[in-house]
Amino acid sequence: MTASPTPTTAEELRGAGLRVTAARVALLETVRDGDHLGVEAIASGVRDRVGHISLQAVYEALHALTAAGLVRRIEPAGHPARYEGRVGDNHHHVVCRSCGAVADVDCAVGDAPCLTAADDHGFTIDEAEVVYWGLCPDCSTGRSS
Numbered sequence: 001m002t003a004s005p006t007p008t009t010a011e012e013l014r015g016a017g018l019r020v021t022a023a024r025v026a027l028l029e030t031v032r033d034g035d036h037l038g039v040e041a042i043a044s045g046v047r048d049r050v051g052h053i054s055l056q057a058v059y060e061a062l063h064a065l066t067a068a069g070l071v072r073r074i075e076p077a078g079h080p081a082r083y084e085g086r087v088g089d090n091h092h093h094v095v096c097r098s099c100g101a102v103a104d105v106d107c108a109v110g111d112a113p114c115l116t117a118a119d120d121h122g123f124t125i126d127e128a129e130v131v132y133w134g135l136c137p138d139c140s141t142g143r144s145s
Helices: 009-015 022-033 039-050 055-067 137-144
Strands: 072-074 082-084 092-096 102-105 131-134
Touching: 009 022, 022 039, 022 055, 039 055, 055 072
Parallel strands: 092 131
Antiparallel strands: 072 082, 092 102
8 A cells, every 4th residue: 555645835735725826825834834823924934935925915815824733823922923733633832932933742641631621611622722831942941040
């Protein structure tokens, strides 16, 4: 049995019901190549790949890609929105209180244990968002020296 080939970015966009444009392909690839990027960094990455794109077009494409489930938007309290290409799992994030660095954190045990709330108040829970706060290694080192 052979593994099915990995779909191209354009095929993923089509599969999500989105129109394929050079800007959308570049944006999705920029987000996936990056690490919890903000809108300005994404716009810069897209411009490096395809030339001029307005910030408004970046916002609109990010909205469409997020709604289609191809990109995930996170917005830690007090920080601007960031975007990542890791979707489809229930991972969380750790955020540095000093510099704002963000890193992924897998669920602690088993299959998405955080989806089992102590009291769900009758809700059907399908996602949990946990943000751990602290200092990244660089900021911790800077404070101790």
